[in-house]
Amino acid sequence: MDKTTKTHRPPVDVKGAAVYSGFGEGYLNKLRCKGGGPIFIKKAGVVRYDLDDLDEWLEAGKRKSTSDTREVAA
Template sequence: MRDKAAELATHYVRTHDAADILGISPRTLEKYRCHGGGPVFRKLGGRVVYAIDDIEAWANQSACRSTSDPQYLAARGAGQIRPSANANSAIPGSTRR
């Protein structure tokens, strides 16, 4: 039983470790988790964990050979928050002109 727990611990990392692996801040990873666009995560009890394989898969989705690569635009926008069409309608007194 102890070996299984040790094996699982090596496959999953917490937010700060996942951010270190990706070279981004933990706060950025938290924003991705809230707004979408980041790697797949799991909520185990009160803890958020990331599988190493999921982190690598997410990073590999952004692989490009050059800035003219069609994938580049999608990779560049990874993790960006896209405003909804009704973004201003939720703000009282705001109008869109």
């Protein structure tokens, strides 16, 4: 069996996601309502973010210049 072993990182709450990503809690809350933010988990009214999803979202936002207009996948 040749499987890539991933280290399990438990999901973080909005505050943890804000600290990890460098964006404010309010901004993440806004994106969660309007769209365009990282994928999130919601169970029993509690919001969590998987760190791998946050990493993907942050990577998708990378640009080489301000004139780089490629679309960012939400």
